[in-house]
Amino acid sequence: MVSTGNPVVAAVDGSEHALNAAVWAAEEAQRRGAALEVVIANDDPARADYVDKALHQAADRCREHAPGLRVTEETLSGYAADELIRRSEYAQVLVTGSRGQGGFADALLGSVSKDVATHGHCPVIVIRSDRASTTGPVVVGVDDSSGSRAALRFAFDAASQRGCELVVMQMWREEGLLAVPLPPEDRQLVQDAIERSLTEQTAELRRNYPDVPVGHVARRAHPVAALTDASADARLVVVGHRGRGGFQELFLGSVASGVLHHARCPVAVVSDPESR
Numbered sequence: 304m305v306s307t308g309n310p311v312v313a314a315v316d317g318s319e320h321a322l323n324a325a326v327w328a329a330e331e332a333q334r335r336g337a338a339l340e341v342v343i344a345n346d347d348p349a350r351a352d353y354v355d356k357a358l359h360q361a362a363d364r365c366r367e368h369a370p371g372l373r374v375t376e377e378t379l380s381g382y383a384a385d386e387l388i389r390r391s392e393y394a395q396v397l398v399t400g401s402r403g404q405g406g407f408a409d410a411l412l413g414s415v416s417k418d419v420a421t422h423g424h425c426p427v428i429v430i431r432s433d434r435a436s437t438t439g440p441v442v443v444g445v446d447d448s449s450g451s452r453a454a455l456r457f458a459f460d461a462a463s464q465r466g467c468e469l470v471v472m473q474m475w476r477e478e479g480l481l482a483v484p485l486p487p488e489d490r491q492l493v494q495d496a497i498e499r500s501l502t503e504q505t506a507e508l509r510r511n512y513p514d515v516p517v518g519h520v521a522r523r524a525h526p527v528a529a530l531t532d533a534s535a536d537a538r539l540v541v542v543g544h545r546g547r548g549g550f551q552e553l554f555l556g557s558v559a560s561g562v563l564h565h566a567r568c569p570v571a572v573v574s575d576p577e578s579r
Contacts, residue, residue: 310338310375312394313365314387314419317343317357321400322364324430327569328398329365329372331428334464337395338373339365344383354378384418391423396571398428401563420563420572421544426457428539428571429563436568440468440518442533443541444526444558447473447500450543454573458541459508461571462515465538470518471505472533473497474526490523497521527561534566544574 313328315321325341332339341362345354355378362376379386391397399416420427443458445451455471462469475497485493501519509517522529534540542559559572 308337309393309395310340311335312340312342312387312390312397313361314383314397314399315341315343315357315361316383316400317353317360318400320430322361324398324400325361325365326368327428327430329369329374331396331398333369333372335395338375339369340390340394341365341374341376342379342387342390343377344379344381344386346380346382384415384422387415387419388422388424391419391425391427394425396426396428397423398430401429401431417560417563420559423572423574426571426573428569430569431534431563431566436536436538439536439538439568440470441465441539441541442470442472442530442537444530444543444562445471445473445501445504446526446543447504448543450556450573450575452504452543453575454541454543454571455504455508457571457573458539459512459515461539461541463512466514467538468516468518470520470533470537471501472520472522472526472529473501473504474522474524474529476523476525494521494523526558527565530558530562531565531567534562534568534570537568539569539571540566541571541573544572 311328311332313325315325329339343354343358358376358378362374365374399419401416416429420429441458441462443454445455458469475493498521501521505517530540540562542562544559563570
């Protein structure tokens, strides 16, 4: 990727989990040729000393891990989710831990991370594990919606940056709790159609990213379960902010929300610029 000049933003809260997320963000900034902004939100002046210490610790950890990386640090005054959403307006990506711990635990609890993933203006990457893998493929879930096309572009870029395989997954199932399973012959027709759809969805990007080996997976399965299983061996899972299906009215789609809760690797939630 050619850097836009905008930074990668890492949100921290003083927990070890958030420190690990900040280090992950430092590596992402290096891959992108971008600066790193380490930020912490504080809506309680009584915590100022704690906040300053936590912020400096995180920024110093990033500098040690990525010598030569330009790292800045800033305290944001206000509620964490609101401030991070505002900061996402000019970030390339915003990286958070999935939860907070310790004396400032309420700054990045799961609810805050979910709020930022729901309303962020840039791709939001939630670090689900203290030991994020540096091996394995990038995995992306698609459904041929405009949101999943934005996620697919992001995933190709991420795989190219990392020099790894991209696995593109599209799942299908009979809709509705009372849906009758399709007979085998109809099931095969759907399977064939999904496989053709995957080839069509990735055709242009495969031409634009000839360095990225691409695997297609079309599967009759629940998308959250299938992407969660794939996350066990992945270095990053990418999902669209919203997709097709019965939950389009939600701000954060049911698939994105489910993967955020259950994936075993970092998860990137990519919103569709056309929907904003």
